[in-house]
Amino acid sequence: MISFDTSFNFGLSFYVSIAIIIMLAIFFIVLGVKFSKLDPIKDEVPLKGLMMLSVLLVGFVDNNVDANLGKTKRKTYSPFFLGLVSYLFFANITSMIGITPPTSNLAIALSMCVIAFLIFEFTSFRFNGLKNKLKGMLGPVPFVAPIIFPINLIGEFTTPFSMGMRLFGNIFSGVLLSGVLFGALEALGHALELIVGTVAVTIIFHPIFDFAFGLIQVYVFFMLTTMNIKINIE
Amino acid sequence: MQSLFSVLLSEMEQVVEYNQYFSQAMAYIGAAIAVLTGVSQGIGQSMVAAKACESIARQPEMAGRITTAMIVGAAVAETTGLYAFITAILILSQFM
Numbered sequence: 001m002i003s004f005d006t007s008f009n010f011g012l013s014f015y016v017s018i019a020i021i022i023m024l025a026i027f028f029i030v031l032g033v034k035f036s037k038l039d040p041i042k043d044e045v046p047l048k049g050l051m052m053l054s055v056l057l058v059g060f061v062d063n064n065v066d067a068n069l070g071k072t073k074r075k076t077y078s079p080f081f082l083g084l085v086s087y088l089f090f091a092n093i094t095s096m097i098g099i100t101p102p103t104s105n106l107a108i109a110l111s112m113c114v115i116a117f118l119i120f121e122f123t124s125f126r127f128n129g130l131k132n133k134l135k136g137m138l139g140p141v142p143f144v145a146p147i148i149f150p151i152n153l154i155g156e157f158t159t160p161f162s163m164g165m166r167l168f169g170n171i172f173s174g175v176l177l178s179g180v181l182f183g184a185l186e187a188l189g190h191a192l193e194l195i196v197g198t199v200a201v202t203i204i205f206h207p208i209f210d211f212a213f214g215l216i217q218v219y220v221f222f223m224l225t226t227m228n229i230k231i232n233i234e
Numbered sequence: 235m236q237s238l239f240s241v242l243l244s245e246m247e248q249v250v251e252y253n254q255y256f257s258q259a260m261a262y263i264g265a266a267i268a269v270l271t272g273v274s275q276g277i278g279q280s281m282v283a284a285k286a287c288e289s290i291a292r293q294p295e296m297a298g299r300i301t302t303a304m305i306v307g308a309a310v311a312e313t314t315g316l317y318a319f320i321t322a323i324l325i326l327s328q329f330m
Contacts, residue, residue, distance in 0.1 A: 162313060165313075169316030170309075172323075216309065
């Protein structure tokens with residue numbers, strides 16, 4: 001029933017995440033074509049439905065990037081964060097439609113932390129350069145540099161790793177708990193009890209474990225990435 | 235005293251025999267000990283929530299920003315417990 005793969009197999013999650021990425025690409029291309037046809041001066045029609053939601057999403061990402069990194073960095077980071085947030089959101093809530101979420105796979109969660117690691121390194125090389133980066137890692141006092149340098153070097157890797165493990169742990173714990181609850185329903189003998197129990201577990205626990213925790217984790221991953229980029233810029 | 239200890243040890247060796255069930259039981263006990271980290275995580279997260287409540291009571295107009303900071307802080311404090319959980323699952327996954 002519940003499987004935990006320690007051999008870093010992507011398995012079915014790979015195809016699910018490819019499906020999510022293709023769906024998001026089609027979604028954004030269609031919305032982009034729709035938005036390009038609008039004239040901001042002539043058309044004063046209020047936006048509705050998906051267009052309204054996408055405007056809210058882009059505004060949310062832009063505002064957070066502006067508040068944390070400054071308006072000059074918006075052009076560099078906003079598209080990346082929009083992709084990250086929308087992918088993670090749809091990946092975390094796939095269990096609402098009965099598919100195991102891809103982020104509950106260790107390999108997918110650790111790929112997210114590889115992406116975070118790459119964006120941190122890109123940031124520090126782009127805005128600080130290799131020389132300043134090494135100087136910052138050696139620390140202010142030259143006497144203790146041999147001790148500080150390995151610690152900073154390990155810190156470069158552990159921050160994104162801990163972010164990936166946090167994402168994985170939260171989503172996987174939700175999958176595990178709902179799996180345990182559904183497994184416990186097998187003990188119910190009566191058919192009516194079984195139906196009522198299944199409906200109760202589905203209505204109460206799926207929105208909490210999948211939707212609420214998934215949404216919080218998306219926000220936390222987004223905020224921690226922006227915070228660490230802010231640290232790397234300075 | 236030495237003889238008593240050796241007698242006790244030999245008695246235990248007769249009772250506890252090393253086989254697959256023994257190692258499975260030890261793995262389950264290890265997973266249970268790993269999950270005990272949840273105590274520290276609970277204390278940390280409740281401290282985050284308590285401080286957030288205090289600061290909202292002091293400055294109600296800042297409630298929105300304090301709530302977002304609280305969520306991020308609580309998620310960071312949750313990491314310890316999640317590591318314990320992952321460790322326990324890694325131990326148990328050998329017998330699943």
